[in-house]
Amino acid sequence: MADAADIAALDLAALLASRVCHDIISPVGAITNGLEVLEEETGEEMRSFAMDLIKKSARQASAKLQFARLAFGAAGSAGAEIDLGDAEAVTRNFMSGEKANIEWTAVRVLMPKNKVKLLLNLVLIATHAIPRGGTIRVTVEGAPTAPTFRLACTGTNARIPPNVDQILDGRLPEQAPDAHMIQPIYAGLLARAAAMRATVAKEGDDVVFTAVPQDIVG
Template structure:
């Protein structure tokens, strides 16, 4: 892999494609359910269709609320985000997945990019346990300390670090280049550098540990995306 820098238009387009991919399935299910309600006379089928619409609407809403913080502006430049809100959207986002989420740590207002990094790391964590399992999120530090360390431990059968993930986090592109399939970990690396946090991954026998540690105060961000502006 080689280091790559996307221009802002390409980055925005690929992130939009990723978000659309995440919401198209539940939105399509809502459309199908509404069509059944319009055409079907059988009461049992109508009940099934209504249930599908309700579940899919909840899923679409959860994915959009998650994306708003993880990828979007979610406040003005330099804003802080409540980690309690991050926990709520993460739980809703994973509610229909095979992963069980646990969350430990004080509730705090953290710089926006650090919360965005945390949520994106949770997405990455879910890819390390493709057959399901547990995702344990720990925020290490006090509720008054913006320099918290994030530790995410996954446990599951057939756990692994996806091929190329570490390179993408470092801003390196695979041979075919950056596309919508790999934009999320690439973007996570951008946000990590903007937030001045170092991200590391460690494979264990039964899972993967992801850690995000604040850089020393004198360290400078490596990307053109600055603290508080990524995704805004």
């Protein structure tokens, strides 16, 4: 079984870029369709529909890009910190276009960037645990330098996404990584860079993602 650390830097960058593009294509395509309708239609009803589509899709694209910038971007120099309140704001905007609802319980503090990036990437993975929609309850506890994250996913047929438990632990399936697999791969790499361990488990009908400092798990 391969190790996540063995992925070449170029492959990692390419897969992350593919993941971001996948999220942005849909709203950008809708904006293009709306503009085409405005060019071709003269009826007020259709033009109004097209304008509403453009506005909605532009908001979605902006929310996804702002989230991606924080979740995947450099976010400042090495050792930089991110305001957890800003992370909450971009997450709420991003989730407004998703099937699942978000509940966020955390004190607004500055936190090392890799820990915040890990939290945001776990949110993305959590949406796949409840593909039919539901609620993701995010809780952040502990000191900013040694936080504990808990994301409880409640929804119809909540399930652990395929292979995510082992991928978060750094163990890759035999097949070559793809754009769907890159999310937990990157989250696992972030966890280890942030001296944390990320795991996922079923708790009753819920799927629960956790990330704790490595010294807690020994």
